[in-house]
Each structure stands twice: as structure tokens, then as C-alpha cells.
Amino acid sequence: MTSIRKRSWTAPDGSEKSGWQVDYVDSAGQRRRKQFARKKEAESWITTAAYQVQQGTHTPDSQSITIAKAADLWIKRGEREKLEASTLAAYDQHVRLHIAPLCGDRKLSQVTRPMVEGWRDTWLEKLSRPMATRVLRSLSAIVSEAQSRGYVAQNVVAGVKVRRAKREKPRVAIPTKAELQAILKAASASTEPMAHPLALMAIFAGLRASELRGLPWRCIDFSAATVAVDQRADLKNVIGPPKSEAGYRTIPLPPSAVAALKIWKLACPPSNDELVFPSIAKRVMSHRYMNLTIMRAVQIAAGVCDPMVKDGKPALDQDEQPVMVQRYSLHDFRHAAASLWIEQRVSPKRVQAWMGHSSIQVTFDTYGHLFDQADQDGAVALAIERELAPTRHLDDART
Incomplete structure (x- = not known):
């Protein structure tokens, strides 16, 4: 039962006050009341509250929180x-x-x-x-x-x-094949010994930066040519489980990556967690160092970079030379790996698994346009084959 009645009282300062009080029974059978300055507000509120009580979706203010x-x-x-x-x-x-x-x-x-x-x-x-x-x-x-x-x-x-x-809808930034080739070439010639295996793992395995930073040697299977992901390093460089259940996965590696990792393992300094890419202090490498120091230097050496712009003008260093910035982040190389797999007609479900996506929808939302392009490329190839097939058969008949 609900009712609206006018109520008057004397305030502590002696002034006379009045308002409109709503009395009602909530879904649990408890009597409740709520006060309004105007009758119209009370009537509007009780209409909504009565419906909510009936539907079981009403919560009294006294039981709610901010x-x-x-x-x-x-x-x-x-x-x-x-x-x-x-x-x-x-x-x-x-x-x-x-x-x-x-x-x-x-x-x-x-x-x-x-x-x-x-x-x-x-x-x-x-x-x-x-x-x-x-x-x-x-x-x-x-x-x-x-x-x-x-x-x-x-x-x-x-x-x-x-x-x-x-x-x-934003499109992901994906390095071109020419840029990837230049980056791998620069990485192989770098004075930083881990640059080459790091670039290969980023481009061909598609690992997240946190997964690269937390990758242990026990997860590299040289005989099977695979890398398994079962841990990662967070923003504070603490080793923990992958981002989600889908993060646990095994990814195939090309021979070039396996060969580079074998060479690097002989030179890799030992660390407490037996990491593939440890810091100078033999701990988890920071994201900033891996991205802005190692991979930035590789990209600049490869010419995959752009001048830094500040206040609408190119920024200059102390020698009055343009300051160059890398064109791609570590995450962009993850996109490169996905694009290379899709180009090779790897199925969407397998791309999802190798990328560690929690659902196929995430994969399609991110790379759907690449799958479309791959299908179109395949259709073009089939069309060309059909056009050439009759000619080939005639040639075969003549011989």
C-alpha cells in the first residue's frame, strides 16, 4: 500500500517547514518512507517505485550506498x-x-x-x-x-x-614486410647480442611485451621448435600467470628464430628466473628498456623511424641533428605476427590460440579486415587459375 501526505514541522531554528511524505511497503514487506519538497516530485517517484517493488528491482535509499x-x-x-x-x-x-x-x-x-x-x-x-x-x-x-x-x-x-x-574503428599499425626485413637485418648486426633473438621472437611468435619480459628458457623447446607461454612480467616487473586462461599456449618458431636463440643461450647471462631476456642486473627487464632502448635503436639503425616533432617543429639534439623516434612499439610487432600467419592461410581459430585471445570475436575485431583480404587474394588466385586452365589443357592435348 502506498500513500502521499503533507507533513509540517518546526525546524531547529524555529522556522516552519513542510514537505510531502511517501509511505510504502518494499519488496521485503518493510514499511518505508521518503520525503519530497513538492507533491509532483513525490507522485512521480512513487509511480516508478511502485513498479520497481512489483518487479522486485527496488532498493530503498537506506540500504543503498554511494x-x-x-x-x-x-x-x-x-x-x-x-x-x-x-x-x-x-x-x-x-x-x-x-x-x-x-x-x-x-x-x-x-x-x-x-x-x-x-x-x-x-x-x-x-x-x-x-x-x-x-x-x-x-x-x-x-x-x-x-x-x-x-x-x-x-x-x-x-x-x-x-x-x-x-x-x-581504428586499424592496428602493422609494419610492412620491407620494414620487418630491414629491422631483422639491423638487429642481426646490432652490438646488443639479444637484439636479434628478441626481434625474431617479437615478429614471429607474436608474444606480448610482458610475455617476452617474463619468458624463461624452460619454455623454449629447441627440438620441437616451439615456445610455450605460462607466465609473464607485470608493470612492476613481478612474474605471474598469463593475462587469462587463453594466455597459456604453445607457438611454432621458424628455424631462424631457433638458431638465433641457440646462439643467444650460450651468451645469455644467468638470472634468478632463468629468463631469456634478462636485464643488465640479471632481473626482469623493464618494458621501457626493452621497447625504447633495444628495439628503438634497432629501428633507427634500420631506418624505420620518423623525426620527433615538438611544438609543430622537428626536435633537434645538442648537435642540431633531428631527434628520431621509432615507428613501431613492441605491440605492433605482435600485430605483424598475426598478419603473417593470416597471409599464410592459418585458420582464425589457430590465430586466436597463438595470439592468446580470450575469444574469437577479439581476433575478428582486431584482424577481420586481414582475413577478408586473404579471402579476396585467394579468390583472385582461383580466378586466374580458371582462366589459364583451358589454355593449359589445349597445350597438353597438342603434346
Whole structure:
């Protein structure tokens, strides 16, 4: 049963106050009340609340918590589950810089879909579209966590999306074959002995940077010509399990990579974790050193680089020479490996397995255009064969 009645009282300062009080019974049979300044607001609220009670999706304000509190519970759960340090840092940034300042004091029971759509629009105005999407996704995860704890009956954020046109979908940066050849040649001539095996593993095995940094020698099978992935190094250089269950995998290696690894193993300094690519201190190599020191030097030597631009002008070093920056990151070589496999007609499921993707959808979302191109190339080859086949048969008949 629900009712709305006017209520008057005397405030502590002696002034007379009045408001409209809603009395109702929640889904658990508990009597609840909520007060509004205007009758119209009370009537509007009770219409929605009555429907939510009937559907079992109503949460009284007294049993709910703020978005800021829910975010804290969500972050702490991630810490207990030992999520990667970089992931937790990103989540903390979403909450601290974007969610808490905008809506952190709002109780979950008071959040409506129109509110969330307004917050989404605010983030789209202030942030890049990808960042706005990630922040909105974090907010949905926060509410979902609170829902599982009984602080809110439904997740109204789940239905709010950041729409992206197909033309806005970014294409991955993939080095050309000529660039890859130049990089491998420069790496083989580098004074850094691990540069060549590192470049080969990055290009032909498609390992993540964290997997290269945490790769132990026991995972290299020289006789089978494979590399197995069963651990990785996080942002803080701590060795741990792969990113997901799909991260556990075995990838074939070409003879050139096997040969280079055999030579490097003889010169590789021992480390506590028996790493293939240890740091100078014989520990886990930092991502920055591997990417910006070793692979940057290789790319510049190979001519796969571009001048650094600062304030619209080429940056110069102390000798007034242009400062060059590498064209590709370690992750771009991962894309190169996928493109080479796809070009060789490796099936999508096998590409998914070798890349360590959690689902085939991730593989298609990232490399779908390459599979399309491979299919088109195959169709062209078949068409050419059909055109030449009659001529070949005539030639055979004459002989």
C-alpha cells in the first residue's frame, strides 16, 4: 500500500517547514518512507517505485550506498583477485579523475538511465571517445559489483553505450614486410647480442611485451621448435600467470628464430628466473628498456623511424641533428605476427590460440579486415587459375 501526505514541522531554528511524505511497503514487506519538497516530485517517484517493488528491482535509499563507496569495494575486489598492477592503476584513474568528481556522491538507488546518459555525454565532451568508453565500462562494473552485494537491485548503467561508427574503428599499425626485413637485418648486426633473438621472437611468435619480459628458457623447446607461454612480467616487473586462461599456449618458431636463440643461450647471462631476456642486473627487464632502448635503436639503425616533432617543429639534439623516434612499439610487432600467419592461410581459430585471445570475436575485431583480404587474394588466385586452365589443357592435348 502506498500513500502521499503533507507533513509540517518546526525546524531547529524555529522556522516552519513542510514537505510531502511517501509511505510504502518494499519488496521485503518493510514499511518505508521518503520525503519530497513538492507533491509532483513525490507522485512521480512513487509511480516508478511502485513498479520497481512489483518487479522486485527496488532498493530503498537506506540500504543503498554511494557510487564512490561502491567504487571502493570494486577496486578492493580487484586487489584481492590480484589483477595486474597496470589494470588496477587504470581503474583507480577512472574513479578518481572522472567518476567520483561527477557522480561519486550519488546513491546507487537514485541513479536512473537518463542520469547515466547525461554523465556519458559529459565524458564524451571532455575525454576522447575511447577513454569515455572505458570510464563508462568501469562505472557499469562498479554498479554490477554493488548489485551482487545487494546494495542495488539493478544495473541501469549496463544499457548505456557509447556508439561508434564503423569508420571510427581504428586499424592496428602493422609494419610492412620491407620494414620487418630491414629491422631483422639491423638487429642481426646490432652490438646488443639479444637484439636479434628478441626481434625474431617479437615478429614471429607474436608474444606480448610482458610475455617476452617474463619468458624463461624452460619454455623454449629447441627440438620441437616451439615456445610455450605460462607466465609473464607485470608493470612492476613481478612474474605471474598469463593475462587469462587463453594466455597459456604453445607457438611454432621458424628455424631462424631457433638458431638465433641457440646462439643467444650460450651468451645469455644467468638470472634468478632463468629468463631469456634478462636485464643488465640479471632481473626482469623493464618494458621501457626493452621497447625504447633495444628495439628503438634497432629501428633507427634500420631506418624505420620518423623525426620527433615538438611544438609543430622537428626536435633537434645538442648537435642540431633531428631527434628520431621509432615507428613501431613492441605491440605492433605482435600485430605483424598475426598478419603473417593470416597471409599464410592459418585458420582464425589457430590465430586466436597463438595470439592468446580470450575469444574469437577479439581476433575478428582486431584482424577481420586481414582475413577478408586473404579471402579476396585467394579468390583472385582461383580466378586466374580458371582462366589459364583451358589454355593449359589445349597445350597438353597438342603434346
